[in-house]
Amino acid sequence: MRYDVDLFVIGGGSGGVRAARIAATHGAKVMLAEEYRMGGTCVIRGCVPKKLMVYASQYHEHFEDAAGFGWTVGPVRFDWPAFIAAKDREIARLEAAYAGNLDRAGVETVAQRAVVTGPNSVQLADGRTVTAGRILIATGARPSTDETLPGRDLAISSNEVFHLAEQPKRIVIAGGGYIAVEFAGVFAGLGSEVTLVYRGPKILRGFDEDVRDHLMAEYAKKGIRLVMNETFTGIEQGAGGLTVRFRNGHAPVEADQVLMAIGRRPNTAGLGLETAGVALGVNGEVIVDAASGTNAPTIFAVGDVTDRVSLTPVAIREGHAFADTVYGGKAWQADHGLIPTAVFSEPEIGTVGLSEQEAVAAGGAVDIYRAVFRPMKHTLSGRDTRMLMKLVVDGTTDRVLGVHLCGPDAGEMIQLAGIAVKMKATKADFDATMAVHPTAAEELVTMRTPSLRHPAA
Numbered sequence: 001m002r003y004d005v006d007l008f009v010i011g012g013g014s015g016g017v018r019a020a021r022i023a024a025t026h027g028a029k030v031m032l033a034e035e036y037r038m039g040g041t042c043v044i045r046g047c048v049p050k051k052l053m054v055y056a057s058q059y060h061e062h063f064e065d066a067a068g069f070g071w072t073v074g075p076v077r078f079d080w081p082a083f084i085a086a087k088d089r090e091i092a093r094l095e096a097a098y099a100g101n102l103d104r105a106g107v108e109t110v111a112q113r114a115v116v117t118g119p120n121s122v123q124l125a126d127g128r129t130v131t132a133g134r135i136l137i138a139t140g141a142r143p144s145t146d147e148t149l150p151g152r153d154l155a156i157s158s159n160e161v162f163h164l165a166e167q168p169k170r171i172v173i174a175g176g177g178y179i180a181v182e183f184a185g186v187f188a189g190l191g192s193e194v195t196l197v198y199r200g201p202k203i204l205r206g207f208d209e210d211v212r213d214h215l216m217a218e219y220a221k222k223g224i225r226l227v228m229n230e231t232f233t234g235i236e237q238g239a240g241g242l243t244v245r246f247r248n249g250h251a252p253v254e255a256d257q258v259l260m261a262i263g264r265r266p267n268t269a270g271l272g273l274e275t276a277g278v279a280l281g282v283n284g285e286v287i288v289d290a291a292s293g294t295n296a297p298t299i300f301a302v303g304d305v306t307d308r309v310s311l312t313p314v315a316i317r318e319g320h321a322f323a324d325t326v327y328g329g330k331a332w333q334a335d336h337g338l339i340p341t342a343v344f345s346e347p348e349i350g351t352v353g354l355s356e357q358e359a360v361a362a363g364g365a366v367d368i369y370r371a372v373f374r375p376m377k378h379t380l381s382g383r384d385t386r387m388l389m390k391l392v393v394d395g396t397t398d399r400v401l402g403v404h405l406c407g408p409d410a411g412e413m414i415q416l417a418g419i420a421v422k423m424k425a426t427k428a429d430f431d432a433t434m435a436v437h438p439t440a441a442e443e444l445v446t447m448r449t450p451s452l453r454h455p456a457a
């Protein structure tokens with residue numbers, strides 16, 4: 001049977017765009033549907049605009065720190081609408097670049113919603129049916145909401161936070177994951193009064209405990225109010241703004257905006273996957289094998305919709321591997337092991353590999369190398385901030401199992417440390433590498449004695 005296209009991709013985000021482009025360059029006839037804006041979450045309302053906001057928020061401290069180096073900085077003022085307009089221009093430029101790349105690769109794009117109507121058919125919002133040899137689900141994820149919370153419609157999610165007409169003077173952020181933590185840092189840097197509310201005892205569950213404690217201490221120094229072990233009972237609109245009420249005894253807080261960043265859910269609702277018998281997991285994620293195949297032989301899925309590791313580079317690699325394997329005659333699979341990641345908090349976090357707790361739980365002997373120090377820049381700026389660097393090392397083989405950093409440029413550093421860890425470098429390999437002086441990163445190769453030894457269990 002002849003199909004209209006070889007491959008129909010639903011979703012023009014990180015994973016879908018890469019898969020479509022590579023499949024087309026391998027000679028496949030590809031159509032891609034995007035219902036919102038080309039580029040997806042990362043480009044339009046995720047990584048990219050977020051990082052631009054992080055940059056904007058850092059100037060405040062740069063101006064203050066300059067005084068320690070002899071500079072006199074005049075009165076400073078942040079113009080939120082000017083920044084948002086500049087950010088929007090950059091996002092529009094990137095969106096056009098994504099569309100242009102697809103076009104040049106020969107992918108036909110349709111700017112509308114698509115749903116699956118069978119193993120080899122898709123229906124567009126305009127009613128048109130397109131048949132396809134294969135269908136790739138790359139629909140990403142959306143912010144979770146608490147449907148039972150009174151006043152939930154008064155809160156915003158990470159979708160709206162990029163488009164506020166005014167900078168909130170006071171913001172309450174719910175959540176303890178990296179998105180909540182990053183926006184807390186952004187708004188504090190921009191001068192907003194920030195309250196971060198999380199139901200658990202510490203932010204950033206799953207990260208190394210030292211990193212979690214370190215960032216909480218740094219956030220407290222910046223005046224971010226950390227309200228842990230707490231949940232909302234409701235949000236109300238009052239004369240002075242929004243009032244957030246809590247379950248576990250904290251006094252109500254007034255705010256101009258309430259940001260819910262309590263997790264993300266795979267975008268599979270109403271997608272018609274049941275018409276092709278595609279199996280979903282408990283969170284609505286598409287269940288896939290290592291080659292991104294579903295239980296339906298013609299349907300594949302990549303990126304956040306599969307709820308494996310929800311990061312842009314991962315979605316891109318899954319999409320690329322799928323396209324090379326199926327259309328390029330080069331079979332390979334995305335490797336989900338030892339993924340270096342950053343949290344663009346202020347200060348930043350960079351991390352790869354096992355936390356101390358995970359390494360110890362694995363049962364072998366573990367050596368911990370740990371340094372906490374004042375970054376050189378702040379000897380003159382006088383800013384009270386500390387950098388944390390930590391290596392988790394296998395006490396038997398000397399292999400570096402994890403690197404955990406919290407401080408300036410940690411995101412940049414962890415990309416490079418990630419190569420060493422992926423190559424199975426030992427602590428002796430780190431030590432044999434000459435230091436780059438004067439840097440903070442040199443601490444990674446100069447920590448001589450373990451600060452702690454965990455014996456084998």
Ligand code: FAD
Nearest residue numbers: 011013014015035040041042046114140303304310311312
């Ligand atoms: P997406 O990029 O979400 O793309 C899915 C696309 O499908 C969307 O454009 C959507 O409109 C479209 N779509 C959905 N349903 C349909 C349909 N039925 N028909 C047509 N189109 C449809 N990752 C990092 O690596 N680093 C970061 O710093 C980072 N920061 C982030 C910050 C925020 C605030 C958020 C929300 C996410 C961040 N992420 C970050 C995660 C990253 O954005 C995602 O992992 C990545 O975008 C996933 O790509 P994807 O292709 O799976 O889905």
